[in-house]
Amino acid sequence: MKAKRTTIQDIATKTGYSKTAVSFAFNSPSRISKEAVEKILEAAKELDYIPDPMARNFSLGRHMALGLLLPQRAELSLGNPYIHSVVQGIAEVCQKRGYMLTIIPPLHSSVTEAAKNATVDGLITLGVVIDKSIRGILRRRRMPIVSIDGAADDDIHSVCIDDEGAAELQLRKVLEKGHRKIAMIALPDDAYSHSSSTSDTVVKKRKRGYMKALEQYSMSFADLITDKAAATAEEGKTVASAILERSSPTCFVTMSDAAAIGILQILEKRRSNISVIGFDGLEEEFFQNSKLTTIYQSGRQKGEASAEVLFHLINGEADTPLRTLIPYSFCEGTTLREVL
């Protein structure tokens, strides 16, 4: 039926050389005579031969690809501009090294299944996803992994910011502006991983930071209106509407810009001038138009750093740092106002 691809054997047969010779002609031309190389390459051209990269990689025991394990459904994960900037960072480093970047959505809703079937040389995870079963699989598959924003209480290589410090800064800015009726919108902690309940997650770290800030004003969590929202505008809207039903904060503090943007939309609709401060920060260019006050962390830098670390691990370099810290900064916008 369908004509078969030409293989290395076809070229060998056609030229009268051996498969080995053909392989050499492509990969180490110096290993055989100039004449042979020429003949072989010519025959290859005639027969439309291209070595199959899959067979090649299989033979060489590699994939030439890094994998990014999405913690949730693709719509949710990739809908977050922060995650997008991480993807960008990883892709840049991959490109530099001649690698591809494989985005791996949960398989049958299971990150574990996805990890089993990933055909890549190493994995990067986003958020808290590395539970025991996944670690087991990766160990068995001898697949290196780097975690971005993962729990920090284990021996997995990770890249993150000082979440505690960043959160403290975020809330302190709010308190400095005089806000006292504050709605605190956290990220759901254990959305993906159960093991996270005992791990030191990003959310927990940030809460410690909030606590520190509160203490400086002799306040505690009990003085806040608290709720949760995943990092999507949709959830931000929902939670903002719910909160405004039952109370009237002067400021919303969120753990993601995505949620903050949803909240802003609700506020705009109501012509309310309640303050909002987000977390993440969009990349430079697209920043300016949205004047959201936020804590900026560079997803791109995180992506780059994690890919860099992962390549170290893949190449078996020993001196790879277990933790990589990325800087953060307060980014002034127009959505955090002084309380009069």
Added chain:
Amino acid sequence: MKAKRTTIQDIATKTGYSKTAVSFAFNSPSRISKEAVEKILEAAKELDYIPDPMARNFSLGRHMALGLLLPQRAELSLGNPYIHSVVQGIAEVCQKRGYMLTIIPPLHSSVTEAAKNATVDGLITLGVVIDKSIRGILRRRRMPIVSIDGAADDDIHSVCIDDEGAAELQLRKVLEKGHRKIAMIALPDDAYSHSSSTSDTVVKKRKRGYMKALEQYSMSFADLITDKAAATAEEGKTVASAILERSSPTCFVTMSDAAAIGILQILEKRRSNISVIGFDGLEEEFFQNSKLTTIYQSGRQKGEASAEVLFHLINGEADTPLRTLIPYSFCEGTTLREVL
């Protein structure tokens, strides 16, 4: 040195069954006795065995991955939010089918090389990249391809909008508002592909649309200030600065929001209220904060449609439409003002 992964052979040896039996235990348990399945799976657990997905895919002649061929360096491609939404759309469909999405940056700056080495079941391209050499490679590799925003004068499956109509609409809106001193910022046409010079590219189609709109006002291209900019904020800034040096348009018309945003930044800095209209449209949520007036096309829909078509091709379905048309719409913002 490093302990080897356990293979199917290890399980076979340990249980006394054959490789075949082990394979069946995993893939079609009904083919062998219940007892055998149990023993084998238990042994597999003990020995920490997981079938190697690469070997599996190799054997089955597939990859379980779709590829997205980036037309330019990753920073540029992925920096464009429109492209990001395309990625999102593709990823969603991949997820639904249990596939991965492999992002393939140009290899050694060559898209052709990247196409040679892509280990995927099919490719999606963005913009004009399918020149002769790439087509040859894909033909030899028997790799199906779908082109988004590609030239439409060939036999490659493609997904696009009615660019001519959309461009006409865009410029007509501008003319209706009374603008006559218009700066038209096109996309560079043949940035990636030389063959495009004879193909009916997106840029050419849009120019025909502009022409139609101009004719309705008895104008021609000669009445416009024209220039080019790639789809990045950076290039938008550069070109805006250059144009403002030598002339004073009342409106900038661009072929990408990315460039439009750069232009807006320059105008804001100058406190100028020159109008701007873009092309692409950011996804819903993140739209509202940037009030850019633009022609909206859903990158996500394009991504979904192209992946859907590609899966049809991979599965050898015959009834696959050669052209898929996605809708577009005018999106009112605040950056296109009436000329007094």
Added chain:
DNA sequence: CTGTTAGCGCGTTCAA
């Protein structure tokens, strides 16, 4: 230095 033989990698599948 040029070229070949043979076997590997790992799971799948046909014929028995």
Added chain:
DNA sequence: TTGAACGCGCTAACAG
């Protein structure tokens, strides 16, 4: 339920 072949290219070891 199994042995052997297969997919496709790479490479150690060896011969001239």
